[in-house]
Amino acid sequence: MMRKAVLLSFVFMFAPFQLSAEQLPQGETPSEQQAAEELADQAGEPEFDPEPFLNSMIALRSVTLTCDPFVGGDPARRTDGLVAYFEALGQELPDVSDAETQASLRRFVGSQAAMLCQSMLEEAFSRYDAAATAYENNRPDVWPPAPAATPGPWCSANYCLDR
Numbered sequence: 001m002m003r004k005a006v007l008l009s010f011v012f013m014f015a016p017f018q019l020s021a022e023q024l025p026q027g028e029t030p031s032e033q034q035a036a037e038e039l040a041d042q043a044g045e046p047e048f049d050p051e052p053f054l055n056s057m058i059a060l061r062s063v064t065l066t067c068d069p070f071v072g073g074d075p076a077r078r079t080d081g082l083v084a085y086f087e088a089l090g091q092e093l094p095d096v097s098d099a100e101t102q103a104s105l106r107r108f109v110g111s112q113a114a115m116l117c118q119s120m121l122e123e124a125f126s127r128y129d130a131a132a133t134a135y136e137n138n139r140p141d142v143w144p145p146a147p148a149a150t151p152g153p154w155c156s157a158n159y160c161l162d163r
Contacts, residue, residue: 121151
């Protein structure tokens with residue numbers, strides 16, 4: 001629910017550049033839908049859907065906060081740019097750490113938890129990188145650039161035996 005609110009806030013902030021009737025939340029009146037369509041038509045910009053990019057940012061931040069206690073390399077600090085991105089838009093990125101996953105990881109031996117987190121981090125950074133590249137290539141000029149988020153070495157020994 002919180003993710004949808006963040007996404008909708010972003011979409012409405014840049015509404016003149018990309019909203020179409022299909023992207024409006026349900027329950028809007030036809031006159032509001034019609035006004036949004038007219039604004040989108042007037043902008044003359046091709047429609048760009050930022051949702052995959054925003055989802056990848058939120059997912060990456062979630063994984064970094066969830067796995068921060070289990071790996072080295074300070075993954076949460078490496079994604080501080082994501083928080084700054086939302087702050088620049090006047091939005092607050094909610095605490096998206098996954099307490100249930102953290103509780104499950106605590107049941108494992110340290111190196112096993114670190115290996116699982118390493119895998120989740122690598123996947124989340126890869127998805128974010130792909131989404132950020134697409135965003136940078138297609139975003140309107142008035143939209144802010146994608147924030148930097150750098151993956152790192154999460155374990156210093158093979159199979160995370162150092163954890």
